[in-house]
Amino acid sequence: MSNPIADPGHGHSPAAWTAVIIMLVGIAVGTTAFFLNVPWLVWSCVVVVVIGLIVGFVLAKVGYGVNGPKYTAKEH
Template identity: 65%
Template sequence: MTNPIADPGHGHSPAAWVAVTIMLIGFAIGTVFFCLEQSTGVWISAAIVVIGAITGVVLAKAGYGVKGPKYAPKAH
């Protein structure tokens, strides 16, 4: 008899979804500014990506991460 592989819940939390969404928006905006050769916009977009990563960490520490008390996993 084999044991089922424990699912660590990679990316299945509100903290992960919010962080990735913010970072994707930052990358998309940065791509547009890069094509328009607007270096200031590219740097602002890079800051948005960093803010997204920080937001994910803050939300995870606030309990919205995979093992946080405010996270309720859904059955697949």
């Protein structure tokens, strides 16, 4: 029962953090715009969320992903 579950290490990279932060900002602003009934801002935030996904993918391909050469794992 004392065997710890190994951490797969997913999501602990600059690429993942950058993508998530961009997408969270887009979702937060988009939700507020939806509540305030500002349709153009809602759709702009949808574009921001997609841009966040693309930025994360590009950063991972450039080497800032979990197994990338520019990423150094940190001890927990």
